[in-house]
Amino acid sequence: MSIRTNKEAAVKVAANLADSGFAADRREQTLGTALTDYWTRVRSGDLGSLPAILGLVALVTLFTVLRPETFLSKGNIANLFVQALPVTILALGLVFVLLLGEIDLSAGVASGVCAAVMAKLIVEAGQPWFVAVAAALVTGLVIGTAIGALVSLVRIPSFVVTLALFLGLQGITLRLIGDGGTVPVRDDVVVALANRNMPIWLGWVLALVCVAGFAAVELLRHQRQRKRGLAGRPFGVTAARITVLAVAVLGGTYLLSLNRAATPSFDLRGVPWGVPLVALLVVVCTFVLGRTVYGRHVYAVGGNAEAARRAGINVTWIRMSVFMIGSFLAALSGIVLASRLNSVTPDLGANTTLLYAVGAAVIGGTSLFGGKGRAHDALLGGLVIATIDNGLGLLGAKAYANMLITGLVLLFAASIDALARRRRAATGR
């Protein structure tokens, strides 16, 4: 028996020898092996940003063909960026919630309540913008804390808690604004977020800082991994990542720095103020999720809550905190949306808002099943969603078609997520 066992083991060991002893860590990674690895990952269901990028390319092509005059006009590209701002911020908050496999159905209407609080304070109480904005953000935190407490302490399923709040919060907005009411938002600073542009020079400076910062972080990490013999990307991949980011950021800045005024006598150019805000948020969230103990614990709880508990992680607090972050970012999203619309109405944040944000996170690559997702998913997915919204607008789609298509897009994204997950389970990823 024992001899037999040894023999079988020996055969197995021999078969595994090529791949054993941290072979993949020691193997000199080249661009070629990295590409093969990437393709293996994609085929085993680890799609990363691929669906979002393919979707973006397909949509841009489609709308360019259907509306060649308007879709790629400079004015519309700037529009598209501004349209993507609130949905991206909302989706960013949802990434944290989705990472735990939870859902926040009230995120959209929470942004409406917070925007209403801000608008009322500015218009009716005559408060300065910073007081109003701070109050809106605190409102978001309070809502998030309430959701978090009900989910993590009382242990009500998050979809029930937030479904109840979905209705309740709309009631609050309605009470604040009044049936059919509108509160105009005219404060210069708030309006500037989505309607004014940075000076051209500032846009370029921030873009360069962004690219240089990313390059520095990537190169330093590469160097450290190299020096200490750690597992890491080959240089070619690091270089490619830096190049892609540089092209995207500098290209975007260039497009937004061209004059996009409809009439030649006007001068309308520059990066909208909301863009660096979103960039900053994505950077901060990337950092928090990827490089801090808190972020690591969020992934751990999303992957296996029991393992996290036994490892001494405060699961209750982690669960509570993601809802607080989600609603806080929802408040910020509401402020930007109010800025874009120049007003707050009772249906701000209702209708398609939440669907768009969940769709953005999922299209970007965040899983509805928890444990998988990154901050930049919200950005890529937000661009895809904004493109759909923008393109349908240019096509003059009717409201019913808009709703149908949005619903289908979310179902489609969720199907890709579910199928990819099955594939990962089957291939052991």
Next chain:
Amino acid sequence: MAENAHPVLRLTGVNKSFGAVHVLHDVDFAVHAGKVTALVGDNGAGKSTLIKGIAGIHPFDSGRIEFEGREVVVGGPRDAAALGIEVVYQDLALADNLDIVQNMFLGRERTRGVLLDEASMEQSARETLTRLSVRTVKSVRQQVASLSGGQRQTVAIAKAVLWESKLVILDEPTAALGVAQTRQVLDLIRRLADTGHAVVLISHNMNDVFEVADRITALYLGRVAADVARADVTSTEVVELITAGRSGDLGLATAETL
């Protein structure tokens, strides 16, 4: 067996009841550094209860716990961890979506300022795996989901070893494994003992027990039926100790009347 110095852990006269159910009766149990002690017994004999008492999950009602010769109080899991006791539970506590390094340091991440110190964690994880001669892992940055059952068990054990643990307790580590994987894990358990750890192995499998254990402690209905060196018993005798509480002149004197 050479009775050198103190045992790492010595329990004397330990009792534990759950309500009216008296589960552990005056149990004596000792574990030595560099030795694998197999804890065997039928379902419900009290093995898990004994382990949970040591780990501080369900503290004992009475009895004495000595760790490295000093009497200690284990009132909770943190006390046990602070002493250097690590438990590898039957249902492995690993997060599938994290890689090997991340799992090994889960809950005890190293940081520099607010940043995770990935480099130092990766190096320590690799050193530990190398020290245990774990050679079947492709990359320490591999997601745990992509590992085989044996490799997962290996990571769980390595995780326990990483923490300067003196006593590693494994609850049925080979129960769900195939032949080759069981082989890997048994080898690893042997190496754990050879590198100076005290190891407690709970197992139902006599092949496993006789392959790696130095001593065997048999529990029968919450009492210690026998505490013997492996070399002094046969597999048949141990099975009798498990099922009847006695075997020849070994075991409880009045097993039938218990």
